[in-house]
Amino acid sequence: MTAFKRLDGRKPEETRKMEAKVGVVPNADGSAMFSFGDTIAIAAVYGPKKMHPQHQQDPEKGTLRCNYSMLSFSVSERIRPGPSRRSTEISKITEWALEPILMIKKYPNMVIDVHINILQADASTRCAGINAAALALAHAGIPMKSLVSSVSIGKLDKQLVADVNKDEEDWEEGEGATDIPITLTPRGEITHIQLDGKITSQELKEAIELARKAGKEIYEVQKKALKESSNPEKK
Amino acid sequence: MTKEKNNREIVIPGEVIAKGEEYLPGEGTEKIGNEIIAIKYGLAEEFNRLIRIIPLSGVYQPRNGNVIIGEVENITFYGWVVGLDAPEDAFLPLQEVPKYVSKDGLSDVFDIGDMLVAKIVGITNRGIDLTVKGRGLGKVEGGIIIKINPSKVPRIIGKEGSMINIIKQESNCDITVGQNGLIWIKGDEIENELLVKKAINFIAEKSFASGLTDEIKDWFEKEKNEGKRSKK
Numbered sequence: 226m227t228a229f230k231r232l233d234g235r236k237p238e239e240t241r242k243m244e245a246k247v248g249v250v251p252n253a254d255g256s257a258m259f260s261f262g263d264t265i266a267i268a269a270v271y272g273p274k275k276m277h278p279q280h281q282q283d284p285e286k287g288t289l290r291c292n293y294s295m296l297s298f299s300v301s302e303r304i305r306p307g308p309s310r311r312s313t314e315i316s317k318i319t320e321w322a323l324e325p326i327l328m329i330k331k332y333p334n335m336v337i338d339v340h341i342n343i344l345q346a347d348a349s350t351r352c353a354g355i356n357a358a359a360l361a362l363a364h365a366g367i368p369m370k371s372l373v374s375s376v377s378i379g380k381l382d383k384q385l386v387a388d389v390n391k392d393e394e395d396w397e398e399g400e401g402a403t404d405i406p407i408t409l410t411p412r413g414e415i416t417h418i419q420l421d422g423k424i425t426s427q428e429l430k431e432a433i434e435l436a437r438k439a440g441k442e443i444y445e446v447q448k449k450a451l452k453e454s455s456n457p458e459k460k
Numbered sequence: 461m462t463k464e465k466n467n468r469e470i471v472i473p474g475e476v477i478a479k480g481e482e483y484l485p486g487e488g489t490e491k492i493g494n495e496i497i498a499i500k501y502g503l504a505e506e507f508n509r510l511i512r513i514i515p516l517s518g519v520y521q522p523r524n525g526n527v528i529i530g531e532v533e534n535i536t537f538y539g540w541v542v543g544l545d546a547p548e549d550a551f552l553p554l555q556e557v558p559k560y561v562s563k564d565g566l567s568d569v570f571d572i573g574d575m576l577v578a579k580i581v582g583i584t585n586r587g588i589d590l591t592v593k594g595r596g597l598g599k600v601e602g603g604i605i606i607k608i609n610p611s612k613v614p615r616i617i618g619k620e621g622s623m624i625n626i627i628k629q630e631s632n633c634d635i636t637v638g639q640n641g642l643i644w645i646k647g648d649e650i651e652n653e654l655l656v657k658k659a660i661n662f663i664a665e666k667s668f669a670s671g672l673t674d675e676i677k678d679w680f681e682k683e684k685n686e687g688k689r690s691k692k
Contacts, residue, residue, distance in 0.1 A: 248517075254518055254519050272519065273519065273547050274547045275547055275548060284585075326473075332547075333585070363500075364501060364517055365518050365519075366500055366501060366502070366515045366516070366518025366519075366611065367500075367518070368488070368499045368500050369473035369474070369499060369500075370473065370474060370499065371474025372472065372473055372474055411474060448472055451470070451472045451501060452470050452472065
């Protein structure tokens with residue numbers, strides 16, 4: 226097969242330019258920004274604090290509460306602010322993606338609030354959100370087994386690509402586009418995988434391999450952001 | 461300063477700090493197999509083979525025996541509810557005040573809004589219990605109170621109080637550092653108190669650097685010279 230060309234000239238396994246920074250929200254207990262090209266997400270962590278309302282308290286372990294929201298100016302056509310079906314779903318997905326790495330057994334009756342806001346959207350917003358949230362949780366001093374890195378793998382016609390953007394998401398040639406957001410730890414354990422579209426099991430295995438490769442690159446960016454944040458001399 | 465102290469390094473959750481059987485896991489770390497793994501973001505420090513992590517940010521986690529500075533938020537029939545800037549409020553029972561208090565005179569001892577220095581004596585699933593029996597504990601009177609990030613408190617105090625003693629000597633102020641990040645400064649003159657505030661903020665800003673204790677001496681020297689010049 227001839228070399229596959231992506232719309233923005235990237236190689237199939239190449240992600241967009243990534244940037245990460247921690248400590249962007251001074252009022253929060255922990256915060257971070259993460260971007261994939263034109264997709265920018267910021268996450269702020271508050272707590273652990275007492276869960277309110279009281280009936281939602283869990284005396285066995287701490288609770289993680291995520292709140293994902295796309296700001297009304299994040300896309301070219303204004304979206305209605307406030308919770309929607311989509312944002313509620315992504316909030317829940319983010320919770321499930323992050324919970325396995327958190328060690329919050331020691332915080333009974335308490336809640337950790339994570340607010341994720343998408344400043345600018347160009348697909349893969351949930352992945353950018355999860356990456357930012359993982360950084361913010363670490364910055365807030367929450368005990369964690371490891372960080373997580375999230376990447377969306379796309380299948381454009383028959384070609385697998387890493388980190389899809391909006392133009393690729395709307396791919397219509399051939400078999401169309403399949404979007405597979407995957408979240409994994411640096412060791413390669415998957416905490417979250419979603420799939421919408423058509424794919425064979427063989428291709429899915431290849432997609433996961435590709436995600437492992439891209440995840441490593443993302444992890445390096447996250448690691449660098451955390452290590453440099455408290456050391457202004459290096460800047 | 462020992463060599464080990466200079467080897468402080470920033471670690472992130474999941475990172476392997478050390479390998480081998482000779483190390484012991486301390487606060488913020490866990491032993492998996494024969495590797496010591498960080499579970500918190502912070503500075504890793506090795507001391508007597510024990511590896512622990514000094515957190516760089518985050519909220520205050522109350523511990524037994526901590527001296528804290530809190531604000532009276534409510535008065536009940538049996539004591540006071542004290543806010544610590546922590547996930548939970550604490551309770552100071554009537555019996556833990558070292559003098560007789562009549563049942564309707566609680567507000568004469570500590571009123572709502574008063575700040576007090578107290579010690580944590582117990583953490584149960586019902587809440588945090590405080591006492592003001594002991595030296596240096598009781599109501600905060602006069603002076604100023606400032607707040608810093610609770611994770612920077614160990615740097616302000618220094619090893620066996622080395623840092624805080626320098627500040628006390630240089631400024632002639634009484635300083636009480638609460639583990640929850642509130643600091644009470646009391647001096648004869650407001651200028652001295654403000655100088656301490658400036659010094660503490662300076663340390664909090666540079667808390668990642670090593671050799672701070674020596675640096676702060678020079679800093680005071682410089683500040684005092686500047687103060688003299690501006691008076692002339």
